[in-house]
Amino acid sequence: MPTIMPDDLEKISVGLLIGAGVSIHEAKVVSRLSISANLAGHDSHGIIQIPSYIDRVNRGHIVPGAEYEVVKDTPTTTVVDGHWGFGYVVTERLMMQTVEKAKSQNIAAATVYRQSHIGRLAAYPLIAAHAGMIGMITADSGRSSKAVVPFGGREKRLGTNPISIAMPSNLEGPFFLDMATSAVAAGKINLAQARGDSIPSGWIVKEDGKDTTDPNELKNGGAILPLGGDQGHKGYGLSSIVEIFSGILTGLGFGHDPSGRHNDGCFISVFNVSAFRDLKDFKEEVTEFASYLKSSETAPGFKEVLYPGEIEHRNETRQKKEGIFVEDSTWESLKSLADNYNITSKLPF
Numbered sequence: 001m002p003t004i005m006p007d008d009l010e011k012i013s014v015g016l017l018i019g020a021g022v023s024i025h026e027a028k029v030v031s032r033l034s035i036s037a038n039l040a041g042h043d044s045h046g047i048i049q050i051p052s053y054i055d056r057v058n059r060g061h062i063v064p065g066a067e068y069e070v071v072k073d074t075p076t077t078t079v080v081d082g083h084w085g086f087g088y089v090v091t092e093r094l095m096m097q098t099v100e101k102a103k104s105q106n107i108a109a110a111t112v113y114r115q116s117h118i119g120r121l122a123a124y125p126l127i128a129a130h131a132g133m134i135g136m137i138t139a140d141s142g143r144s145s146k147a148v149v150p151f152g153g154r155e156k157r158l159g160t161n162p163i164s165i166a167m168p169s170n171l172e173g174p175f176f177l178d179m180a181t182s183a184v185a186a187g188k189i190n191l192a193q194a195r196g197d198s199i200p201s202g203w204i205v206k207e208d209g210k211d212t213t214d215p216n217e218l219k220n221g222g223a224i225l226p227l228g229g230d231q232g233h234k235g236y237g238l239s240s241i242v243e244i245f246s247g248i249l250t251g252l253g254f255g256h257d258p259s260g261r262h263n264d265g266c267f268i269s270v271f272n273v274s275a276f277r278d279l280k281d282f283k284e285e286v287t288e289f290a291s292y293l294k295s296s297e298t299a300p301g302f303k304e305v306l307y308p309g310e311i312e313h314r315n316e317t318r319q320k321k322e323g324i325f326v327e328d329s330t331w332e333s334l335k336s337l338a339d340n341y342n343i344t345s346k347l348p349f
Helices: 006-019 024-039 047-058 087-105 125-130 186-195 229-248 279-294 310-322 328-340
Strands: 069-073 077-085 107-115 133-140 163-167 175-179 265-272
Touching (some): 006 328, 024 047, 024 087, 024 310, 047 328, 087 107, 087 125, 087 265, 125 133, 125 163, 229 265
Parallel strands (some): 077 107
Antiparallel strands (some): 107 265, 133 163, 133 265
């Protein structure tokens, strides 16, 4: 079970993607954002995904070099058809364009459809936060396979439907929310399978609707529960709204397409803080707010209170120095791909 320095892991990812026929630019964007997920502690969205992306390229489910088509465009809105390109590349480009529109128009929004998996959601609103703006994104898997039951139901009807919002501040690490509206992201179940770990009770149910701590039950007909436990109607309601923003507003639709082609539809919005109040004052007050939260007396079993996004910043700081843990099964998959492309000696294995 190796621990790999992030720069080396990124080089491996870039090399493998190029070996699969991906352009250097696309390979670098996908690899940078994937490894940033590892650094933040979200290994489910990191290097473990690269073999699956290559498999989708080989099956024609991801189209390297796909057209980035602006279908509709106004001073404040954009609609993009990604033509099944890499979601990382499409969504990063669209977020940057939306930020530019918000600089002149104060508020801007965009939708994108027909693109592949976009990885860790926080990567995109953080672009807005670094530009002194509030960024928001919601994502939905369109009509690809579903994993989440509606509250009170036993059949899978929803994706994990995440949402992320980032705020500008003066904090050392950014203040942001990045969460699935299900009890857990599907990638975390896959990660537990890869590592042979059990999962907490309340994450998934077996095909018969009974609770289980075995992550393998998800692929055996089980399903993920909505966020909230016995108050799961709240997560279910939020997930439904995300589905409308990212699936219906984008034009992807809802339900299940039996072709199984994964796609992410996204809704993006950016708010120029300066249109509402002085940016300097806002950033200072968000920073003070984080300190106010952290000053709370801790509950039993907790050592400290963290502000939203703080744990990811700590993970990144630590792992840039110590390296990123990669489970054996993923490491062997990466080495096998390198052998297939005859590039093992060129990469830092």
